[in-house]
Amino acid sequence: MQIDIAQSTPTAAAIARIVEQHYDLGRVVESEFLRRSFNQVYRLGFSSGQRVVARLCTERPRGGPNLPFEAAALAHWARSGCSVSRSLPAANGEVAIDVPLPEGRRALMLFEHLDGEFTGDSSEDISAFARGLAALHTAGERYAGPSSLYDLDLDYLLLRPLEGLLRAPTMTAALRPQFESLGRRLHDDIIAMGELARVLCHGDAHGSNNFVVGAAPGEREAVFFDFDEAGPGYLAYELAVYPWILHPRSADGVFSDKAKGQWRTFIAAYRKARPVGDADLAAIARFMAVRQFWLLGEYAGRVPVWGSQAIPTDYLRRQVTMLTNWQSLELPL
Structure with missing residues (x-):
């Protein structure tokens, strides 16, 4: 057999x-x-x-x-x-x-192979991470090599993951329309924001896919790895991955003062190195929810390997509450 x-x-x-x-x-x-x-x-x-x-x-x-x-x-x-x-x-x-x-x-x-430590909590580390990400985006404007198989657009990041999530074995008839409504509203909200900037994205820049090392005396530099999710996509999505990792991904989670400070340090250092338009800044919070839909779709797609209890029904219920709360989420600047 x-x-x-x-x-x-x-x-x-x-x-x-x-x-x-x-x-x-x-x-x-x-x-x-x-x-x-x-x-x-x-x-x-x-x-x-x-x-x-x-x-x-x-x-x-x-x-x-x-x-x-x-x-x-x-x-x-x-x-x-x-x-x-x-x-x-x-x-x-x-x-x-x-x-x-x-x-x-x-x-x-x-x-x-790289040596170093992940992005820490210090303002020096966070600023180095942000500057490094800005440098990737600036250099990416001149990329002229083979095309990416994938564009980090709303179809890739939101709609297709939503479809996979709705087919998950732990999805219920009661939860399915709630996720559909949340996903469609999120999609329409972002489209209504108008034209948003695109960059060559790392795709997974949450602070632990880079090390921060000493460069010149007194300076810190970010070195990046794990570009499996790289591709052309929304700048707002790329910038949303860091506050997404900082924010408690739970039904009743709120940004702590520490997390707010880390986010402000990050976005200030990035904007000092590379401008960010007002529309893109406003879209970052919405793309945090997009990032969560992407993750849920990835988990749903791995049920044959990880098992259905990697994405249990009670977890999905909590996700509905969290994503509903995130519809009004705003990021401090």
């Missing part, structure tokens, strides 16, 4: 052997499985002393990985002076290799 596999998890040692075969980086002397989330991520060390991060890509609700665009965008940002973790080509020159697994072939991509 053939058994279908939703998603397997290769060991770090197995990934090391594959990398030795397909990359001209020498012998792997240490390997570590770092995390299993949207992708599976490993750290490898070579006899030369070089270290890399290996990402075993998974099929997403959106579709397959965006590899040629991601590699080209990283190379462009690096050439433009932005601090990013570039991808490393395989021995055959390809940006990734295919790994045969029980569920099918999956892409394995290698990246430069």
